[in-house]
Amino acid sequence: MPNLAMVMPYKAYIRKAQAEGFRISAIWDPAEAERLFGAQAARYLQDVEALADGFRLVDFTDRAAYAEAIRAAVRETGADYVWHVGSEESMMLAYEVADELGKAVNSPRSVALLNDKLAMRTLLRDKGISSVRFATAERWPDVAALLADFTLPVVVKPATLSASRGTYLLTDPADLPAWGEMLAAHHYDGPLLVEEYLRxxxxxxxxxxxxxxxxxxxxxxxxxxxxxxxxxxxxxxxxxxxxxxxxxxxxxxxxxxxxxxxxxxxxxxxxxxxxxxxxxxxxxxxxxxxxxxxxxxxxxxxxxxxxxxxxxxxxxxxxxxxSVGHIAYLSFPSGILRSVSGLDEACGLDFVDTLNFPFSVGDVLPETVSSKTRHGFVILTGSDDAAQALARADRVRELITVEVAAGTPAGEVVAR
Missing domain, CATH: 3.30.470.20 (ATP-grasp fold, B domain)
Known part of the structure; x- marks a missing residue:
């Protein structure tokens, strides 16, 4: 049975890997689990530990400790491969260590060229593939000087963030400071891309x-x-x-x-x-x-x-x-949730596979500025075509009513 040292394996991944004959040694960062699963993070990691054949925790931002955790997992299990198919932010070091150990599934270069938006754009330009006009900046204030070479609007984005975080359609240079604040909220300051707006x-x-x-x-x-x-x-x-x-x-x-x-x-x-x-x-x-x-x-x-x-x-x-599979995201006015109705009726529709609204009265519905701040989702099943799937999603949205009040209570943590 092959052994696999895997960084950030979700529970479903462990089950699927074991069904394909792999033994899994799991490596997780508690902070990353909290970012993904909020208050359920500790329980989620307990479940991962129970499922996996090996388990260790490490701070992914501590490069030395993270690298050693991977090496230790390989030593202790005789892992045939090291694999990371989770969040891009912690992926590169895993592939570099895997390559050093001769356990890499892909070369670090190939993964960097896919995940790093600037590296990918540069490669595509050099090979004459999918021509898109772009420029680079180290910090957001540097972007203003690049705009003369573009027709507004342009897309401005971080080179290495995921989940649409910090990606913004810039129509007016006066909006650059607001975009800079958005980047700061994600603890990101560069490098950055300016790209032509593709329609x-x-x-x-x-x-x-x-x-x-x-x-x-x-x-x-x-x-x-x-x-x-x-x-x-x-x-x-x-x-x-x-x-x-x-x-x-x-x-x-x-x-x-x-x-x-x-x-x-x-x-x-x-x-x-x-x-x-x-x-x-x-x-x-x-x-x-x-x-x-x-x-x-x-x-x-x-x-x-x-x-x-x-x-x-x-x-x-x-x-x-x-058939057509469809996931539709829910979006409501931001604010403090005072009431919600229609969830049970929506769940009862025969074409609803899953309905997720992870908020309770008193929680804050955040403004939707990335995929991490949406308000829930519905997965629809059995649709014959896209038009039917979209109409069914609209039906679910019509059934759900929320009442919100303005503001964020002191000390309030936005629900995940």
């Missing part, structure tokens, strides 16, 4: 790579919320097979070839502009936002388990989508 429908391509061969699992249609923040309000999986979606998928595969990606999942975001598809960004992991769940609803394909089969060298067995 058109947005997609993501979900892939699994097995021994250097890239398998397109499917194309997800992304539905954006209000600008200037680029926060998705939903995803539809099961996009029709058209010339346009084939173009989009082919571009994602071209990127993966260009970076030398060898194994595992990737999630590549692409906008279909009037001049053809253009890459927005990519990550060396599964798509977030419950995309694996809507893939399984639409296609009956368990991509979480399949990524461990890919690690074992087994190619995915795919079948066409039989």
């Amino acid at each position: 058109g429908p947005e997609f993501s391509v979900e892939t699994l790579t097995v021994r250097g061969e890239h398998h397109v699992i499917g194309v997800t249609r992304k539905l954006l919320g209000p600008l200037p923040h680029f926060v998705e309000r939903g995803h539809l999986f099961g996009a029709p097979d058209t010339a346009e979606t084939r173009q989009v998928a082919a571009l994602a595969v071209e990127l993966l070839d260009a970076v030398g990606y060898q194994c595992g999942p990737a999630h590549t975001e692409i906008i279909l502009t009037a001049d053809g598809p253009r890459i927005v960004e990519s990550q060396a992991r599964l798509g977030g936002d419950k995309i694996p769940d809507i893939i399984q609803i639409a296609q009956g394909f368990d991509i979480k388990r399949a990524m461990f089969a890919a690690l074992a060298g087994r190619a995915p067995r795919l079948c066409p989508a039989e």
